[in-house]
Amino acid sequence: MNPAEVTTPSDTTVIVRRDFDAPARLVWRAYTEPELFTRWCSGPPWSMPVCKMDLRPGGKYRWRWRSKENGAEFGFFGEFKELEKYRKIVHTQAFDQGNTGFDMGKEGTLITVTFDEKDNVTTVVTLIEYASKEDRDEALSTGMTDGMEMNYKQLTEVLIGEGNL
Amino acid sequence: MNIDSTLYQMEHLTQTFAALADPTRLGIVVHLAQREATVSELVNQFDLTQPTITSHLKVLEAVGLITRTRIGQSRPAKLALERFNEISEWIGQVQDIWEGNYKQLDALLAEMKQSQKKVKRKRKK
Numbered sequence: 001m002n003p004a005e006v007t008t009p010s011d012t013t014v015i016v017r018r019d020f021d022a023p024a025r026l027v028w029r030a031y032t033e034p035e036l037f038t039r040w041c042s043g044p045p046w047s048m049p050v051c052k053m054d055l056r057p058g059g060k061y062r063w064r065w066r067s068k069e070n071g072a073e074f075g076f077f078g079e080f081k082e083l084e085k086y087r088k089i090v091h092t093q094a095f096d097q098g099n100t101g102f103d104m105g106k107e108g109t110l111i112t113v114t115f116d117e118k119d120n121v122t123t124v125v126t127l128i129e130y131a132s133k134e135d136r137d138e139a140l141s142t143g144m145t146d147g148m149e150m151n152y153k154q155l156t157e158v159l160i161g162e163g164n165l
Numbered sequence: 166m167n168i169d170s171t172l173y174q175m176e177h178l179t180q181t182f183a184a185l186a187d188p189t190r191l192g193i194v195v196h197l198a199q200r201e202a203t204v205s206e207l208v209n210q211f212d213l214t215q216p217t218i219t220s221h222l223k224v225l226e227a228v229g230l231i232t233r234t235r236i237g238q239s240r241p242a243k244l245a246l247e248r249f250n251e252i253s254e255w256i257g258q259v260q261d262i263w264e265g266n267y268k269q270l271d272a273l274l275a276e277m278k279q280s281q282k283k284v285k286r287k288r289k290k
Contacts (some may be wrong), residue, residue: 004263022274
């Protein structure tokens with residue numbers, strides 16, 4: 001599969017596109033079942049102690065990561081706005097800075113994930129809409145364009161640094 | 166990676182994106198991508214006053230996106246290609262970040278497909 005394609009179609013948006021070699025219903029499950037979601041959204045040193053999703057319009061979700069190395073915690077939370085099984089998820093997203101002191105934009109984002117299956121390959125398009133250009137640029141410059149695709153490596157570097165602990 | 170240089174880089178990128186987020190400045194950058202230009206050429210091109218163009222150029226120069234040389238009376242502006250290479254490198258890094266998780270998702274999906282096949286086989290028996 002080609003690597004993720006990141007584009008900035010307007011001042012306040014980011015789009016990430018990626019193909020997956022699986023039917024949409026499996027990709028959907030990986031996005032919506034906490035035990036599966038946790039498996040691909042966490043990785044050393046980050047564990048995911050909280051992954052709750054009330055999968056219905058108006059339902060809330062909360063994800064929280066924790067570093068086994070230094071106990072750093074952060075997360076995301078929000079509300080599902082629209083759900084179309086195997087096709088589309090729309091949710092708000094706010095950053096929970098936990099104990100990191102890391103700021104990621106003043107206001108939350110609106111995220112639309114669409115799953116488009118063709119010949120058993122599913123194209124996942126993630127549209128992230130920021131409240132302002134400043135918020136988007138801030139998120140982009142830290143490389144953290146979406147909580148689902150958290151940059152463990154970079155965040156680890158930032159939080160731990162080399163010899164900074 | 167050194168934490169100070171990481172934070173410095175982030176700060177610098179934020180300023181660079183802010184500089185590019187203005188439609189006129191982006192237009193100037195696109196124009197300069199074709200060829201270098203003097204202030205008066207840009208004034209004609211964009212139908213703006215000289216002070217406006219000059220202030221936009223200052224912003225672009227401050228974040229290192231353009232450089233200005235002096236040739237006699239004129240100071241043509243041109244793109245700083247190294248800076249753009251830095252940005253495209255950084256976009257590559259952002260892509261790597263997403264890729265990291267997506268690769269884990271690839272592996273998970275392969276496993277899910279495999280276990281589905283097993284279930285189907287069992288059902289057939």
